Amino acid sequence: MxxxxxxxxxxxxxxxxxxxxxxxxxxxxxxxxxxxxxxxxxxxxxxxxxxxxxxxxxADKDQLLDAVTAQAFEQLDDVLSTAGVGIDDPLERALAEGMAYVRFAIANPVLYELAFTHPATCDNGSMVDEVLATAAFLRLSRTVQALIDEGFYPPGDVVGAALELWSASHGVASLMISKPHLPWGDDLTLAENVLRAVCFGRASIAVFGSRPTEDDARAALAALRDVARMTLDEPK
The missing domain is CATH 1.10.10.60 (Homeodomain-like)
Structure with a gap:
């Protein structure tokens, strides 16, 4: 038309x-x-x-797509910001932001794919790089810092921990987009389980004070299993 x-x-x-x-x-x-x-x-x-x-x-189509990609990351940051409002528990906030990331990706698959495949148009970076450095990723990093401050995560590499959360969210979202016929479920329970595993898995390192040995991890899991069984067996 x-x-x-x-x-x-x-x-x-x-x-x-x-x-x-x-x-x-x-x-x-x-x-x-x-x-x-x-x-x-x-x-x-x-x-x-x-x-x-x-x-x-x-200047050209590539520069226009660069701006589109930057806009996508700005929208993602808005989504993450809204997801974390009113959630004081940093573990739950990390989970909420991760799930918001997944929902945004599967609701905007073409835009999301472009955001991660469109190359920068400048040798020294682009608007995309600027947004990655100042918006959505820094929001995840602030949540990770809150986890460290409250003792849920061990002190140390904030960027690395934020990348773990981002990697989990991105991995689940990308698979759901590229392999839609797999049995992901309609309620995103599988995605939530993956993100919980990442969030609570790193939190376990803070409990042990260092990376746990296999024996330590098994003992801790066995203790948690026994507590869970006792709780389920208690009369209502």
Whole structure:
């Protein structure tokens, strides 16, 4: 469908047009299911401007996709921020943020895939790198720091622990997107189990004071199993 020519924008509205261009590119991605559909001409037609108007804001398609990817990470950060509101327990907050990450990914599969496959367009990084360094990843890092401060996680590598949580969330989300016919379940219980295993697994290191030996781990698990059985056997 050919759209009508957009009226000339008033002076100073360049940022608004830039935002409309990014939004149009994101819409095309969602509708067509591929970044191949996001040509400069297609985006210009969606916005109602001429292709040269796009080039005033983006040098080429790759730079436009870079901006789309950065926008995706900003949206992800908003989702993680909302997920953690009102949750004081840092373990539960880490789980809530991880699950929000998974839900965002499976709700926006094309955008999510682009975010992790689109290369940076600059030798010294891109807007994508900036967002990764300042938004969603730092939010996960703050949650990890809270876990350390409250004794759930051992002191040390905040970045490494945050990467573990991110890796688990990303791994589950990516598999659910790429292998949708596997029996994942409709309620995301499997994803939650994976994230709980990661969160509580690292927390166990704080209990032992160091990485537990296999014998220590087995003894601790046996003790927890016995406590769980006693609890289940108690009269209601």
């Amino acid at each position: 050919t759209l009508g020519r957009r009226a000339r924008s008033p002076r100073g509205s360049g940022e608004q047009l830039r935002g409309e261009i990014i939004s149009a590119a994101m819409e095309l991605l969602a509708e067509e299911g591929s970044s191949d559909a996001v040509s400069v001409r297609a985006v210009a037609g969606r916005v109602g401007v001429t292709p040269p108007s796009i080039y005033l804001h983006f």
